[in-house]
Amino acid sequence: MTGLLEHMRTHTTPPRFLAALRALVRTNSLWLIALAALTGILAGSVVSIMTSTTLFAHHLLSPATGRLSGLATVEPMRALLVPSLGGLLLGLFSYALVRSKRFRPVDPVEANALHGGRMSLRDSALVACQTILSNGCGASLGLEAGFSQLGAALGSRIGRQLRMHRADVRLLVGCGAAGAIGAAFDAPLAGAFYAFELIIGTYTLTALAPIALASVVALGVVHTTGMVLPPVQVPAPESIPPLAFLPIAGLGIVTALVGVALMKGVTLTERIFTKIPLPVWSKPALGGVLVGLLALVSPSVLSSGHMAMRAGLLSTPPLLLALGLLGLKALASAISIGSGFRGGLFFASLYLGVLTGAVFAGVLSPLMALPVSVCAIVGMCGLAVAVIGGPMTMIFLALETTGSLPLTSAVMVSAILSSLTVRRTFGYSFATWRFHLRGENIRSGVDVGxxxxxxxxxxxxxxxxxxxxxxxxxxxxxxxxxxxxxxxxxxxxxxxxxxxxxxxxxxxxxxxxxxxxxxxxxxxxxxxxxxxxxxxxxxxxxxxxxxxxxxxxxxxxxxxxxxxxxxxxxxxxxxxxxxxxxxxxxxxx
CATH class of the missing domain: 3.10.580.10 (CBS-domain)
Structure with a gap:
């Protein structure tokens, strides 16, 4: 990947060709859609390359399969050595980057909000490498942060190479993120609205065609390369009784509170690791040891938790087991971020939401018989809304995952209440909360730069x-x-x-x-x-x-x-x- 980026940087396109292409893009919006498709192809390629590389690294922990969170057991020696050695390597790598004084990665949301879509392709590629290393050694985080970071940076590079207007560069950044998320989740509508809600900050009719095309094209690339998981056959009811929407609304509020607790827990864990009297480069290794110890209790805490989430949707765990797994996964994710691993909480929040729904269904069962599968899907989407801050993204993800309109209606109620509760009680999603901790008052990707x-x-x-x-x-x-x-x-x-x-x-x-x-x-x-x-x-x-x-x-x-x-x-x-x-x-x- 780094070799390809170096080739792109050193072998520049002839100036006359760039000038002609720039003139075409500025005079005909169809060329902008073509650039969006190109960005989608690149984003899908990023997802395929990063996924295959990470699966190859997962064989260090489990030679039999590359899907860690779906394992029944993991060898104690591998569970302790691989995450700790991976954390040590990541710590040294990150320390060298910080010492170089040239590593200043900008998140896609921050880029669109403050910098007119300007992102460093070099820094984003390094972030993607850090994410691969973190997820590959079993850290309890997802790859979606690296997917969207590099996909958006490629869109930004295309826009800046052509010296496009600020609004068009921001749009291509959204196209890269939409393609990455749509391809990662096999959900093009969810990817498109991820870009609208988080990266661009608003929905516009003129942006619909390029964003949607980028997401669909990226998904096609991932399907062509075979780097997409098979669909989940979630048992969905034919209809949901009207009275059931009351507990569903309550579950939406519960997932919001769990999401707020998770975000605050991550911040608390970071402060604890900051106070530990160890060199900064060694702290990811300590975090890897702790995650490995938790994996000995349940391997489902490893990596993003995607396979464990799928298993939870197909066969939801009972109350006490779900409660225990919820605590283990939340702790493992907080330790992973707090100790310095790179990654996102999108994938992790989906699994945590499934477990939250299972716990809620178990508590509710003496009072009302609500299908556990409904609670699992509703909890999954409600908690993800609390963490990432995109209700429409999760509504469409539920629709594309289950294909059930009644279940999507329940998710809509949960997503809206989860979003409102987080806004009233906390005011931030995970991304904007971390911006707030850095002193940036950014609520979305709306251009305030x-x-x-x-x-x-x-x-x-x-x-x-x-x-x-x-x-x-x-x-x-x-x-x-x-x-x-x-x-x-x-x-x-x-x-x-x-x-x-x-x-x-x-x-x-x-x-x-x-x-x-x-x-x-x-x-x-x-x-x-x-x-x-x-x-x-x-x-x-x-x-x-x-x-x-x-x-x-x-x-x-x-x-x-x-x-x-x-x-x-x-x-x-x-x-x-x-x-x-x-x-x-x-x-x-």
Whole structure:
């Protein structure tokens, strides 16, 4: 894989061909759909290559089969050695990447929200390698993070290579993620809505064709290579009684609370591993030992848990066993992430949801006979919604997995209530929660990066009328006798900022000529650093209720003046531009 990426990087396409292709894409939207199909092919290839590589690595733990979570038992020596040695190798690899100071991977959601879809193909390939190594040695995480990371990065590279518009690059990032998830789960509709809900952040009619085509094409690649699991034949009822929707709604709330507990548990585990007095590169090895010990109790904790999930859907475990497996899998996943393994919780959340549904059915059985298979599917999708934050994604995944409309209706109720409960009690999905811990206020892939690019230094007016702070009102009126300028900045003897006054206040009859102008400065006066973003500036205006604020550097020198009216106008212009992009209206030129 790395050799192919190196070849792509060193053997560039002729500039004339790129220029011609760029012109075609900008003038005819059909070429954008063709690029989406190409992105889907690449994403499907990524899924096939990563899956086959990981299955080959799984033979180290189980020579008989490459599907770890479906094993009945695992050899104690292999269960302890393989995850720990894999963790040690991963720790050294990750430590070397961090020391190189060039490894700054950007998640597809973050890329679309903040960077206009810009992703590093090199960094994403390294993330994919880390994910393969983590999952291959048995860490209790899924491959979907690596799938979507590299698939989206390939879409980003295509868009940036052709110098496409920001909106088109973001769309191709969504195409790569849609293709990866659709191919991984054998569910093209789920893959498409994964891109809409998480990566792009909104559904648009113009994006439907490229996103759907990328997902379908990627699925075709995976089927051609044989890297897709056989379908699951889930026993589904012909209809669900109306009274059954009440406990189904309750299960949706329960899965949301379990999902929140899982996300907080991962954060707590990370803090615990941070405090352990060991070198950072050795902590994945410790995590591998702990996961191996849990695998001795039940091998279902190994890897993503996909085979264990399938087994749970076909034959749901009884109450006590399901409760025990739920605790083991949640602990193994938290340890895997907390110790430094790479991977996602999408696959793991599906298995955890099946177990949650089984526990719920067991508790409910004395009161109401609700089919365990229904609880398993509803729990699977409800918990996945809580973790990844995509209700429509899971509704379509349930439909494509079971083919049952009554069961999909039950999943819809659970998914909606799970999403609402998480939003009300926690406010984040797993991805956005981790962004929050890093200090990023990102809720989805909706493009908010333009607000950070618009700093007050770019928007301020540099020609600012000033007065010495020692001036009195009479002298100020003589200096500025008319109604303009609207705002005047006061400076001290060293020309440092003192305050801002309004001209209308200066000419008010409330003040006589001998009043010092500094008395006209309102309380709560603040300044803005030149690097302040548009969103922070808007918050500052709202908080202080001031019509204008001065832009001051670190030395206290006035650089310019920014008015709330101008900021709001720029904000409205950018919102209109975003609306036009969402409506599919292309830029000129």
């Amino acid at each position: 333009w607000m950070r690019n618009l700093t007050v230094e770019r928007m301020m007016r540099t020609e600012v009328p000033t007065l010495p702070a020692t001036t009195n009102v009479g002298e100020a009126r003589d200096a500025y006798p008319g109604a303009t300028p609207r705002y005047i900045v006061l400076r001290d003897a060293q020309r440092r900022y003192v305050g801002v006054i309004e001209n209308v206040s200066l000419h008010s009859r409330r003040y006589n000529d001998t009043t010092p102008v500094v008395e006209l400065v309102q309380e709560g006066d603040i300044t803005l650093p030149p690097c302040t973003s548009l969103s922070v500036a808007l918050d500052s205006f709202e908080r202080t209720t001031r019509p204008a604020l001065a832009v001051v550097n670190e030395d206290g020198m006035v650089m310019g003046l920014l008015s709330e009216r101008y900021v709001l106008r720029r904000y409205a212009e950018e919102l209109e531009r975003t609306r036009r992009e969402l409506a599919g209206e292309k830029h000129k030129g």
